[in-house]
Amino acid sequence: MKKKLTLDGMLARTGASARRKSPRDEEHRVQQACVRWFNLRYPRLRGRLFAVPNGGRRDAVTGARLKAEGVTPGVADLILLRSNRRYGALLVEMKTARGRQSPSQRRWQELVSENEEYRYVVCRSVNDFRREVEAYLSEEAAG
Numbered sequence: 001m002k003k004k005l006t007l008d009g010m011l012a013r014t015g016a017s018a019r020r021k022s023p024r025d026e027e028h029r030v031q032q033a034c035v036r037w038f039n040l041r042y043p044r045l046r047g048r049l050f051a052v053p054n055g056g057r058r059d060a061v062t063g064a065r066l067k068a069e070g071v072t073p074g075v076a077d078l079i080l081l082r083s084n085r086r087y088g089a090l091l092v093e094m095k096t097a098r099g100r101q102s103p104s105q106r107r108w109q110e111l112v113s114e115n116e117e118y119r120y121v122v123c124r125s126v127n128d129f130r131r132e133v134e135a136y137l138s139e140e141a142a143g
Contacts, residue, residue: 027099054072
């Protein structure tokens, strides 16, 4: 019989490491833990929180094709496609404790935030993410 892993156990396991990870790997691990937490906590919303694979190294031809297909520099890492009483969606940019937004990320944040149609947040930990998601969804329930 397979042992069921608890939420806290799963989150602790993703953060355990004997060696120093690169900041990019750290951001990746935190984002993975956030998605796992969300899917366990909100199974009815599974599939509504998704990642936007905008980063990574690409050759010039692939980059040009993706741009022609609509890939936009600076788009948030995670999007919760669920409106609440105030916003149309929650847009989450994941960063490490010392990480900074790129100029294209700041421009995209300004673009999507100018009319307050969407909630844009920067999260640096699983706890930040949990707090933002719970606050966002509780605003939906208040209505």
